[in-house]
Amino acid sequence: MLKKMIWIAAIGLLLLLAVLTVRTLSFSPVATTPVTPVTLNVDVATVSQHLSEAIRFQTISYDNSAKRDVAKFRQFIQWVQQTYPLLQQQLELTPVNELTLLYRWKGQDSTKAAVLLSAHYDVVPVTPGTEKLWQQAPFSGAIADGFVWGRGAMDDKGAAVSMLEAITLLLQQGFQPPHDVYLALTHDEEIGSSEGAAAVSALLQQRKVNLAWSLDEGSFVLRQMVPGVAADVASINVAEKGFLNLQLTVQSPGGHSSMPPAQTAVSILALALTRLTDQPVAGGIDGLTADFYDQLGPHMAWLQRMLLANRWLFGPLLEHELSKIPTANAMLRTTTAPTMLTGSIKANVLPQQASAIVNFRLHPRDSIDAVLAHATQVIADPRVELSVVQGMAASRVSDKQAAGFARISEAAQRAYAAPAGTAATDLIVVSGLTIGGTDSRMYEAVAKDSYRFNPMLLTSAELGGFHGNNERISQDNLHKAVLFYHTLLGSL
Template sequence: MSVPYGKVPEELPGLTLHRQTTSSVSSRAAKTTLLAFAALAVTFFTSTSLDTTGVNLCPQAPALIPVKNNALWETLTEIYGTEAFRLKAVDWLSGAVQIPTESYDQMDPIGIDPRWEKFSVFHDYLAKAFPLVHATLELTKVNTYGLIYVWKGSDTTLKPLLLAGHQDVVPVEPTTYDTWTYPPFSGHFDGNLIWGRGSMDDKSGLIGILSAMETMLANSYQPSRTVVLASGFDEESGGNFGAQTLASTLLEMFGENGYAMLVDEGGGYGEQHGRVIATPAIAEKGKANVMIEVTTPGGHSSLPPPHTSIGLLAAFLVAFERNPFDPHLIRGSPVYKNYQCVARYAPGLPDSLRKDIIDAEYSDKALQSVEEELFRDTRIKNLVGTTQAIDLVTGGVKVNALPERAYAVINHRISVESSVAATLNHDASLVEPLAKEYNLSYTAFDDHMDGEMIPSGLGKVTLSTVFEARLEPAPITPTEEDAGPYQVLSGSIKAAYNSHRGISGDDHIIVSPGVMSGNTDTKFYWKLTSHIFRYGHMAGVVGGTAPPGIHTVNEAIAASSFVEIIRFFTTLILNVDESPLV
């Protein structure tokens, strides 16, 4: 419970004053105790190097090493550390990258669009590369190319662990082929990096899971808890043919809230202010693609009106860019929690900012200071707020013909503290006054929106949603100290990180809640579990930002990083299998 803002808290977080309550305590003694505590607080907050060891920010789970399956875990730890396994892992991922599995924004359904057929080749590769997985697990194909692997556990009373990773990759722009160090689908290994489209997003996730399963099966592992792997094939183009159809089958298999937890692609770990911090995303922004369309009478361009449809559209777009959404850092939000962890554990954070983050739990002034400082980095500002990006624009057909139609599409990623309705109302409020000014009829989203609809005018401006329509922000996954799945995930991250480096201890890597800047296939899986994590244990990922090289030229991943991904999924499967917290 928060202390009323504007008041000094009786007790600072993590600094508990133990009071005597008997009647024998004199008022003088009580005053002396309070003065001593006040002095302690002043010392704490004015130190040139703030000590936060007693502050209850960002509590951490210990590194979680399997107990029941410890012998197997130790064996696999040794195997994963060998050069032979590193080269085997390279072969697995390199082979997957060599098969182009691009998905595009506009594709016809399965059986009509021939571009889907390349996924059959990819499936053949998976069957050949992972023979034990395909001989042992039950495989269900959904809508031809969606994959559900079920690794049946011996205890059917336990809810399954659900893992996910998609097969498709973003298309490679043909004009960029010559700029790649190695061809984008070569899967070239240079002794350090595995190059090619999908090496990071997200074949490293899917192949990492299958590699872990294959190796565990080769070492005679039989789970107690069922493990399910769901793999869509059009995540990069919305997931409507893939994950959306998989969701129905997954729901039929184990029911609503029938899975213990779900881990899909997402965050990783990287250095923040001198500390390595992993940020599994516990939330995901919503989305809306808003089309603004202006139509006006045509004619010969030698007799133009004051404003053509293109000119009018330009005026509207300028209004959008001059009036961005006003983001705010909210207590309890994923980014707020992330910076509580940074304040608690990162030595490189300026002390003034650290103090403000600590005080922000009770002080609006401190919270505002934190917001102003963090939002100097536009990446953080964009993670927090609703964003807008004008990505498409079209208008006109001929140089001497007045354009009768011009349109643009604005992509919104909606803050986890906002909604689709608030986003659309914001857009409508920008368009309405300009529509009146230019005497245009005006409709917005075919629904009642804030503001008056203008029925007639010299032209028309229309707001509508296109491309996947509207997606609300995802429910936020619990991360409290009694949230078992988050604790198991955190402990598994730490154990995998340590194992890969041959170290031990609980504080070499800190685990912090985060938020996804984009969307994943999990948007279709909300009914399956309330414990959804978007995390891939990929190195070099800071906060909710994407790793360098993703969705662009020269995508590549270090072989060592890919082996660590395999370690992570192995550790997670073993820990979830035996943990009473899940």
């Protein structure tokens, strides 16, 4: 009997291994048609100089809009108009508001659905006291070591300048698009887009302009940032997360710290925050996340391919391991991040009120109400009052099968095509999810599809410059970005 059971177990194991192997072997990259690299003469030194000049305008967005130096924004607009005269001569500048620019490039047939390219030129502040940690001064626009340095180089003046340069080249070549093309340069993306992109969207709605698609910032070409994938990965994101700022408040009698009760307002609040972070919103490899890994999995090494090809068996293990990686975890679920705390006004005074703000980044599968219900259930303490400070649902999911996605993908592949005769691996293009917020969510009202992608190659070291120290973009990236936008617009 025992021998028979061993034989049955062995046969079952062999069958399981066979199933795993067959599924892994069939989980292979889809054959693609080779693309022709872009051949275009780009004056990289001039592009770099123009970005350097753009960075020097301290177009800083503060949470307190009263701190905005409007003069710096006006100076940037004047600089755009002086630096790119062909745009002023051949494109129609549509008044939106004082600080956001919207250009209309009239096409051969304006009855066809238009497209919109967008970038923002406002930047986040440099944290006071960190200036000395920068290798180049934050607003110097220094060109050194093959990079252009400064706040906004990546987020998002690099893209804005690259678009302007590409359109200028096309105008010099006498190109006219087959349909209208709109270019938006917005001024308040870093503080919610309530004036810039929102006004652009409202104006286009008022004029009954229908956009086939829009393209704004999002992900990048990622190098050695996807575990198990050796090739560069271009993630053209088809959706973005929403957010919920939830305030937790605890009331207490207060008093002198020499006679504390068993639990103070602070300790009750701390326990609530610990519960929220220890019990995150349920995630999973499904929907957009599953699609992302289904596209990347075939390009991975054997072990990773096997795990992803057989999620029916290894799904819980995969989710557990991916949850340990912050970027991967953000793709899996709605994330939970306590960000702000207030308590007593003095070290020896028990607070009468302690409060915290928790920032949730909402996965498209979750709603604001669902996350609020989750927080209430997890905290399970009536002494903790929950109130929604601000929230926005996740975007809708755009179509990765649509013509717009295909054109963006082709332009990226051509800009980053491996030179003939080299051992370099061609670019892998996937659809993904933007884990932050962009202007794109404002364009959904007028665009059938909204895509999020910056055509610049980043490593994890460069990614750290986002809203941090030593923000910079390589001159090679600027070259590739101009190639991308020129190819994208020139092939419409």
